[in-house]
Amino acid sequence: VPSPDLSVWGIVVAAGSGSRFGTTKQYELIGGRSVLDRAVDATLHACGGVVAVVPASDVERLRRDDVLYVGGGSTRSASVRRGLDAVPAVADVIVVHDGVRPNAGPALFDAVVAAVRGGAEGAVCAIPLTDTIRRADGGTVDRSDLVAVQTPQAFRAEVLRRAYEGEGDATDDATLVEAVGGRVVVVAGAPDNIKITHAHDLAVAAALIGCPP
């Protein structure tokens, strides 16, 4: 077993209070393991250490020897900032993963980290859009050059830290990295790497993993 690569750290963002979902979806169980633990385990595959950003009220309660829990902020970006504060300065690549994507496989983590090791300042995984896209007020949009962005996303640590120095807020880290001039590449994501958004997505994730409902 190789020793963990402490130059790569992960931030798993799971600070949502479930205002849309109706409950804290990151703690729901799929095949006996929580959505969050599944996301953390996948991130640990590629990272020497993982910071999980969770609701502040849950920090004391959650316990895993291999995870550093920190309390989140009021927005996703505020939560990532808290996570960044907890990542050791030695890390030169930082992987950010949504805590509500329980199905991301190791290959996705390997791919985004390899892209950054290969010279990119950031790498996101993404998939082609399969549905026709239109503007709500009329007109079909050419989707041929559009992709749906997923996590994991990997970044050179100093670029990600620079992106989060300001007050910027975005639902996506690559957006902030590009706003400070960072170059972000796209690697192939996976259609089954779903985000738990609606209650029925738990059954979907279980079906994709092959767990009994």
Add this chain to the structure above:
Amino acid sequence: VPSPDLSVWGIVVAAGSGSRFGTTKQYELIGGRSVLDRAVDATLHACGGVVAVVPASDVERLRRDDVLYVGGGSTRSASVRRGLDAVPAVADVIVVHDGVRPNAGPALFDAVVAAVRGGAEGAVCAIPLTDTIRRADGGTVDRSDLVAVQTPQAFRAEVLRRAYEGEGDATDDATLVEAVGGRVVVVAGAPDNIKITHAHDLAVAAALIGCPP
């Protein structure tokens, strides 16, 4: 039981040969019923008659008293044209539905037909995009006014026929209707109204319907 409204006809498009999927996915079973039969049954909810466009080699084999099977063409638009040829002239509203969307509920059909009855030339159901969207060559796209288009879609029959008079080809009927000046409105779709695209989508659809795998 009200008698069927023969002024509304449905076209269920299921002529794909499965080149991407690896098999003819419209015949796969979910809870003992084929994907296509589920799509047809949902369409019959709102329509006095249904034309199902299937691979030409399957027309003789398929049998349902309440469905008219016709052979498809080499593109989706060619298949819709074959379907239109089989829809009686008396129909003044035509609903088009993907034969690989087995989970569309009756409310979606009611909504698109009602929108056309209410004056629109076309109505599609669509859902907001939940993922961040970016251009493959860089840059985040503002998704706030974008929607992912689903079927069913309903149209005034003469407008849909006019849209298909030319040689135009599109993956989406509303796109062709707008190309001839038709006005298309968007009604709320459903996140669980998935299109069977990948093999794993069968398990997903089953989970959403609540069928055992």
